[in-house]
Amino acid sequence: TGQLCEIAVDLANLCNPGCQNGGQCQQTAQNTHICVCPPDYTGSRCETSILATHPCITMPTTVCQNGATCTKHDADYLCNCAAGWSGRNCQIQDTIATCNPSPCGAHGTCLQAVLPNGPIIICNCEAQWTGKFCDVNLAATTTTTTTTMTTATMTTATMTTPLFTTATISTLVP
Known part of the structure; x- marks a missing residue:
């Protein structure tokens, strides 16, 4: 060190009074030192326990x-x-609903899914149950109307093709 580098530096004494609590002394480019502290300590000489605070x-x-x-x-x-x-x-x-407790009632299984815009829940309903929370009984709200249409045939010289068949139409009654 010195203006003309005429003073010898005793590297062994740079860390006196040394690093504490297992800290490692390292020389810097300016012929000074720093203490590199273990994870649970801080301070210029690793003298302060992080755990205490x-x-x-x-x-x-x-x-x-x-x-x-x-x-x-x-x-x-x-x-x-x-x-x-x-x-x-x-x-x-x-703010999202969770599956604990399940919002799906007695007739559904709650599933959680993570989508790009955030987590959601889905109720997987038992047969004959529907609705956001499996609270709509299909058996109680569905009526079936069977409409029988007459079969008409179109006759050509070689083929008979039915134009109408019997259809079953199911509708949900609100």
Whole structure:
């Protein structure tokens, strides 16, 4: 170091008084040093435990709410939200319906799907049941009307072709 590089630098003493708590001393381009701290420590010499002030340790249920788990992420944290919750601290209740409890009633199975515009639920209805929530009984609301039409034939020199057949028409009665 020095104006003309005339002063020898004792690299061994750059980190005196050294890094603490398992920190590693590294020389910088300016012949100074920095301490590279292990994950649970911070400070110029790795002298401060992150755990002593880390939100996941000091206030886990306040930081991550509504049954979420708090995960230490360096000096910061991440909340792993329970189903139905989102946001940095899991403080926002999802506005979509969930399958718990099932909105599909006694005659449907609730399925959750994730679409590009967000998650949705779908009710897979039993036979004879329909409706958004499987609450419409088809057997109680369907009437069947059978209309028999007469069969007319068109005769040509070599072929007979029926023009009308018997049809069954089902309609839903509101």
